[in-house]
Amino acid sequence: MIAEPAEIQCVLGLDVSCNTVTLFDSCTGRCLTIANEADALRTALQPYQGTATLAVCEATGGHEDTLLGVLLELAIPAHRADPAKVNAYIKSFGKHAKNDPIDTRWLRSYGGDRVATLARWQPAEPCQQKLELLVARRLDLVAMRVQEQNRLKAPRSSLIADNIQAHLAEINRHIDALNQQIDALIAESRSMVLRAEALRSVPGIGQVLVPLLLAVMPELGSLNRRQIASLAGVAPHPKDSGKASWHRSTIGGRRQIRPALFIAALAACRGATPLAIAYKAMLKRGKPKRLALTALMRKIITIANARVRDALRQKNEIMPISA
Template sequence: MMAEPTEIQSILGLDVSRDTVTLCDGRRHTVTVANEADALRAALQPYQGTTTLAVCEATGGYEDILLGVLLELAIPAHRADPAKVKAYIASFGKRAKNDPIDARWLSRYGRDRAATLPRWQSADPTQQKLELLVARRLDLVAMRVQEQNRLKAPRSRLIADNIRDHLAELERHIEALNAEIDTLIGESRDLALRAQQLRSVPGVGPVLAPLLLAVIPELGTLNRRQVASLAGVAPHPKDSGKANWHRSTTGGRRQIRPALFIAALAACRGDNPLAVAYKALLKAAKPKRVALTAIMRKIITIANARVRDAVRHQNEIGQINA
């Protein structure tokens, strides 16, 4: 059984690279081992069954082997946001950097914040595959936009045929990914239920629904303020003393906001309550940009509420049947 936050007594900082992992248990001494399961298992074995919290950074997948071994040994772990760790180190005015130094900083970061750090949990395989498919689709769509822009450039006439061929190939790959995403969602009872509820929200179509499922898997478990903040549509105050500035919407998961903008445009052009709300905002002399942002916020909060209610209802039926 994994130790609870209040039981943690020591912190293990782990700096991960492609080939190696450097460990620091809070003292000055560090050790570097190969980023391989057997080597990591041998190095971490002494910490099994102890009140230790392991802290590593997200490194784009190079930490997966380490996290798998930590899970196998039942050692609680936190996968830290590199930006937060960097800001933490900068707050001390330190600039020196190498693997042992980074491991020591991770250990210190974990020691100072152990009580509030969320514990890493392995992702559901279906959810993990959906995230990868959606991320790949985003990459291909971005490539398509780049190629379309190149095709319009005045100096691209000599290579226009090549660009068109590449665009056609990208379209084929995107359509194949769309089909694979739809099949994956259809084969999962939970994902299918969530997708059905998302598609019932005005403006949410076949592209945004899988994107929300992949990028905000917490959908349905958050309150309206939390989900708006994750989507990057929460108005944050910028006040100081007697100065009161306009609140701006910043942060959140960067993939969501552009897609929500398109969804808001579609919803505002339809015949639905969101379109009525948009017209009411314009009538109240709100700028179009502000009104659209408000509709974006309504879309994500409605989606969150509908997923929450549907999952809760499904669980209640499951308990009754059991």
């Protein structure tokens, strides 16, 4: 049985590296270093199974996967913290010293202070994990292609033009292969097929943006319009203080989404669609183009969120109820 936030009595700080995991126990004050291997971690964490314990570690790009898998196996609730938030928390105390034992104590303190609000880590579906990896790799290759194209246009590039063009051809082959893998992966999951169909019905969202949204924003359909706009980085945040009031700005959000939504907004503002009509109406009212496009980006993601939500609800309504 997993303890509720109010029942948590012990917080474990776990600093993860490639080869080791440093553990600090808030109840006993014990600090130890464990090999980052399933058997060693299982042995060290076994005593906490069934206790009112919360484990807190940072996202480390995958080195924490073994640890989280063992915690899930032992039914110990865990929180995978955002390193930026943990660093901001540490800086708020004016501290700068850093090593593995110190980091574990800060993770323990961070978890203890926020135990009631920290989201418990849940593993993503295998299909979702694969999609995230494929889409991330595709983004890397597209960025690499842009770099090579810029090098090809540069002055004095004639000597290496053949080499660049050969590399571009190879990158394009890899991107095409990834596109096929992504399409096949989406087709394997009924839930992803439903969400993809809902996203394609939104003006401006094309074949490239659909897998990106599925991979980077799996929360689509489960949040309200304000939350989803903030997650996409297109929500206007106030900047007021006393009598001073500045223009609201859009900051934060997931960095991969805004550039793709901008392209979607450019596509949606053309033609006679409702989004294009809304965009032209904003321009007639004197809104700057940049502001109108940002508003269009926000409309696109909120419409996408609503249509995915409706598609998932319809799926649940038509599912047969077992006796």
